[in-house]
Amino acid sequence: MKQLEPKFRCTGCDRGVLNRSVARCLYCGADLPAEARLAPEQVAQRDAEHVRLEANRARLAQYQPPRVQAEGSKAADVVDGMATGLDVIDLIGDGLSLVGKLLD
């Protein structure tokens, strides 16, 4: 596997900056240069995205698959099942876009 070159390095210990939302190096505690840090609004945006994904995950964890009814399912159950399926697709899309952001 190819070693990824960190975009920013600590000026104190020359190690890659792991977390750009904190102002200090996680290894040696040195102050990170301003360009290595995320702007506060970027951090807030990222946190908001994280909260949204967590909410989606919690929703998915609560999801109970609609029971197959032996006596024939009602139309309402089918619609409900389809809506839930669309939610899952939406969630997968969120996950993919998050991966894209992390790789960015």
Ligand SMILES: [Zn+2]
């Ligand atoms: Zn350091």
